[in-house]
Amino acid sequence: MGTPLVITVDFETIEGDGSVTLRDRDTMAQTRCAKEEIADVVRDYCRGG
Secondary structure, X not given: OOOOEEEEOOHHHHHOOOXXXXXXXXXXXXXXXXXXXXXXXXXXXXXXX
Protein backbone atom coordinates (compact mmCIF):
# COMPACT_ATOMS: atom_id res chain seq x y z
CA MET A 1 0.00 0.00 0.00
CA GLY A 2 1.08 3.58 0.22
CA THR A 3 1.68 6.19 -2.40
CA PRO A 4 2.96 4.64 -5.66
CA LEU A 5 4.01 7.94 -7.26
CA VAL A 6 5.22 11.24 -5.91
CA ILE A 7 5.50 14.47 -7.87
CA THR A 8 8.13 16.78 -6.41
CA VAL A 9 8.19 20.52 -6.97
CA ASP A 10 11.61 21.87 -6.08
CA PHE A 11 13.89 24.86 -6.61
CA GLU A 12 14.45 23.98 -10.29
CA THR A 13 10.69 23.93 -10.83
CA ILE A 14 10.17 27.37 -9.36
CA GLU A 15 13.36 29.22 -10.29
CA GLY A 16 14.66 27.17 -13.20
CA ASP A 17 13.27 25.15 -16.03
CA GLY A 18 9.77 24.48 -14.69
CA SER A 19 10.27 20.72 -14.65
CA VAL A 20 9.09 18.38 -11.88
CA THR A 21 10.43 15.08 -10.58
CA LEU A 22 8.26 11.96 -10.65
CA ARG A 23 9.38 9.26 -8.21
CA ASP A 24 8.26 5.64 -8.37
CA ARG A 25 7.87 4.00 -4.95
CA ASP A 26 8.55 0.44 -6.14
CA THR A 27 11.52 0.93 -8.45
CA MET A 28 12.85 4.10 -6.80
CA ALA A 29 13.27 5.49 -10.33
CA GLN A 30 13.21 9.25 -10.70
CA THR A 31 12.18 10.98 -13.91
CA ARG A 32 12.28 14.70 -14.63
CA CYS A 33 9.75 16.06 -17.06
CA ALA A 34 8.12 19.33 -17.98
CA LYS A 35 5.21 20.20 -15.72
CA GLU A 36 3.00 20.46 -18.81
CA GLU A 37 3.70 16.76 -19.57
CA ILE A 38 3.14 15.33 -16.08
CA ALA A 39 -0.51 14.35 -16.69
CA ASP A 40 0.51 12.29 -19.73
CA VAL A 41 3.39 10.65 -17.85
CA VAL A 42 1.14 9.69 -14.91
CA ARG A 43 -1.54 8.40 -17.30
CA ASP A 44 1.02 6.20 -19.08
CA TYR A 45 2.28 4.91 -15.72
CA CYS A 46 -1.25 4.00 -14.61
CA ARG A 47 -1.82 2.14 -17.87
CA GLY A 48 1.31 0.10 -17.27
CA GLY A 49 3.55 1.97 -19.69
